[in-house]
Amino acid sequence: MQAIADGRHPVGSLLPNEFELAEQFTVSRSTIRAAMRELQASGIVSRKRNAGTRVEAVAPLQSGGGFSQSLGSIEAVQQFGVETERHVQRVAEVVTDEQLARALGCQPGRRWLRISSLRMIPGDATKTPICWTDVYVDGTFAGEVRTRMDSHRDIFGTLVEKISGRRFVEIRQDISAVGVSADLASPLKALPGAYALSIRRQYLFSSNEMAEVSLSIHPADRYSYSMRLTRQQVEIT
Template identity: 30%
Template sequence: MFSVDRKTAVPLYHQIFLQLRDEIVSGSRPFGSLMPTEQELSENFGVSRITARRAMDELALQHFVARKRRVGTQVIYNLPVKPIEADIAKAVDSLVTFGRKTKVTVLEITREEVGEPVASLLGVAAGSRVVRAVRLRWLDGEPLGCTIAHVPEHLGFMINEKSLKEAPIVSLVQQSGRKFGGAAQTIAAVSADPGMAALLKIDPIAPLLRVTRAFHDEDGGPMLLTQAYYRADRYQVRFDLQSNTIQAAF
């Protein structure tokens, strides 16, 4: 979501830096991937090349990227993470319960060709057809978070505005006849860009929790990718650790 807020006191280059940094830290731009050129950033954000260059300079200064001659600017940030094991059936049940306790406004449903980095996160080839759904989730009359979901088109035939208002997307995808076999979850602290801030009724660059979940079926095939942006003042993540887990982790 390329956007900057020209009314805020936060410099444009710093807003761009924060958005790119969040994409890198969350894994949307993985280690070794190429960053957009200064010209592409200038066009995407509607700023001068000088502003785009300053944002890239800041990323390089903080060791998120490195400029390489005849190659381009590459991501060099690489944080190894040991996955936490959890039961997929319990996780899906929890998501269904969560969906029923909150209200949803469907903002957008499109059928389109998916590009990078979403294609890699979902586990499909760039250019594959997907169903993309954007929903705003409410709790007690206030925005809680915004979720952007991508589903391979052949699994998303049940997804429409009416069905998304009545059932969680995990339930709709399961109606394709395929069962979830597992999921990879990544949680990252990010800053709200102007567009997301307006949806969630918070200040630009306010903290958000980005929860990315990539679901696959029992054979490892891609089923669903969700990227949820939750207000940090309204959403918490809790892990209950067992004694053996505590000993291994600490």
């Protein structure tokens, strides 16, 4: 944590692997794994199999009883699926009308698989949802996603990557302030009209092809969003 705070491991960089860290600190790999779990739980790093451990923040996130998320990479977005529990509420195949097409940012008439879920913090005795999320997966992948979704814990983006054999190279994110709608108030255990954040994420392949969109509603008292901005190095003449 001190090395990260001092800038020796900048935000966005990858930490040395477990073998290197164990040798550096003269401890066992099990000790390193325990330390990584602590860093991950505090929001300082994100971890992904075969991708390494990425630095996401320079200090622990302070959460006011809700859930704090620090995002600086696609891997950090994917980490959300590991840190929370998904409780699927309904699944349906839909075709976008004009209104839904505007919400998703696509053309009318496109077919999607919509998976509606509540997200929970593991071990939360109150079982208060963090958010309601409607995930729209391109209809091309609908059959396989339906078959494999029950055993898939991560966000559905990683499942689409596995099925397609392709990687998402960009996530476009839009955040706006909204009120909790009447139909979501009960499942979210919130008052109708209560302050909330609406987050839309569009997942794109390298061909600029959008294969997934998520629309999430986060009650304001349960979620905070952290982003780190840095100045680009510009030569002054």
